[in-house]
Amino acid sequence: FIYGYFYWLLACLQFIPPLPLLLYFIVAVFFFLFFILWTWGSCAARSCSSPAFPASDITALEVVDLWKKYFQEKGVTEPDHSSQYIMAHLLGAKTIESVEQERLTEILSQEKIEQMWRLCLRRLSRMPVQYVIEEWDFRDLTLKMRPPVFIPRPETEELVELMLNDLQMKDGKEDVQRRCLEVGCGSGAISLSLLHGLPQLKAFALDQSQEAVDLTRENALRLGLQDRLQLYHMDIMKDAETVLRLCGPVSAVVSNPPYLFSEDMDSLEPEILRFEDHAALDGGKDGLEVIKQVLILAPQILLNHGRVYLEVDPRHPPLIRRWVEANVEELHYVETKHDISGRFVQKTSQPRYHLGIITHPYSLVNLEIVFLFYIHCFI
Numbered sequence: 001f002i003y004g005y006f007y008w009l010l011a012c013l014q015f016i017p018p019l020p021l022l023l024y025f026i027v028a029v030f031f032f033l034f035f036i037l038w039t040w041g042s043c044a045a046r047s048c049s050s051p052a053f054p055a056s057d058i059t060a061l062e063v064v065d066l067w068k069k070y071f072q073e074k075g076v077t078e079p080d081h082s083s084q085y086i087m088a089h090l091l092g093a094k095t096i097e098s099v100e101q102e103r104l105t106e107i108l109s110q111e112k113i114e115q116m117w118r119l120c121l122r123r124l125s126r127m128p129v130q131y132v133i134e135e136w137d138f139r140d141l142t143l144k145m146r147p148p149v150f151i152p153r154p155e156t157e158e159l160v161e162l163m164l165n166d167l168q169m170k171d172g173k174e175d176v177q178r179r180c181l182e183v184g185c186g187s188g189a190i191s192l193s194l195l196h197g198l199p200q201l202k203a204f205a206l207d208q209s210q211e212a213v214d215l216t217r218e219n220a221l222r223l224g225l226q227d228r229l230q231l232y233h234m235d236i237m238k239d240a241e242t243v244l245r246l247c248g249p250v251s252a253v254v255s256n257p258p259y260l261f262s263e264d265m266d267s268l269e270p271e272i273l274r275f276e277d278h279a280a281l282d283g284g285k286d287g288l289e290v291i292k293q294v295l296i297l298a299p300q301i302l303l304n305h306g307r308v309y310l311e312v313d314p315r316h317p318p319l320i321r322r323w324v325e326a327n328v329e330e331l332h333y334v335e336t337k338h339d340i341s342g343r344f345v346q347k348t349s350q351p352r353y354h355l356g357i358i359t360h361p362y363s364l365v366n367l368e369i370v371f372l373f374y375i376h377c378f379i
């Protein structure tokens, strides 16, 4: 209408020839519809994008409940944990259970309410809560988290536990300073936990992602472990020669590599797909691309009786075992440990080099949620 009005005005002033009536009508209708849709869209967006900002006093617990329900309504996974973790973080605690009851039932300051709304809106965009609060605990360490660097998963804590036990047993027997190499350090969870648990240990850690190397360095500095860690921005697929030259010899090679089968990538939850580095997840057609390279390089880097520790997909152990037997004769398969669900443990003999494998299935999202996600984007 506004456009039409100005056009008509200019036509009256004879700056431009008058339009045929029909054309004017079409233009006016087009702008009218555009205006209506735009107004409706922005109102809808405003009313959908968050619960109404509280007009009166509200306690921390009430805010947690409000956002929990809103997350639930919008199909955000783990709605209660999300809302609780964010509030606990704002109150300077790790979990809501560790906050004193009085603080939870006190009236929340305007500043805290605004912070809560800002962080919860990020979670609403399906950003993982670890990135929202910018930190996460791995074993007894608190690590800084930043997208797109992979968020360490609880099952990897079991891999670290397994290694700590093995390395401690060896340290008991010999008085040597051990070194290990981590391929794909991400936020530094594995290497830093090992360094923290074993004061004699030194570590090499590498990652193909500059963001991951930077985050590991930052975490190492915060934890005061930087002196025993040598970090490299390297791609094990391309920089094999440099890895062999700079990162050995070591007693252990550890990796939680990208091990998803490429075809499974599409069925990951939006939290993972949208925010985490795909190079941290996609292990190629059979999920074994990086794993095979680690196993090829391992014998050239490991000391006698050294071990390779890998977190892999549940379908991988028999495949890896057959592949190692056929292609890397210096390595001998030792055992497979199943993660938290603990289904089976396999052991074999322990000759010169050892290969330890721990399996973990990533949770795959069902189609219904993927479908809902697309509908949501459309609206």
Ligand SMILES: C[S@@+](CC[C@H](N)C(=O)[O-])C[C@H]1O[C@@H](n2cnc3c(N)ncnc32)[C@H](O)[C@@H]1O
Pocket: 150, 151, 152, 153, 156, 183, 184, 185, 186, 187, 188, 189, 190, 206, 207, 208, 209, 212, 234, 235, 236, 237, 238, 256, 257, 258, 277, 279, 280, 281, 290
């Ligand atoms: C599943 S994440 C594991 C991160 C960390 N170790 C953890 O457990 O939280 C895999 C890591 O391997 C790195 N990566 C993938 N391909 C690599 C390659 N070819 N060379 C070196 N690092 C690689 C990714 O950047 C990512 O940080």
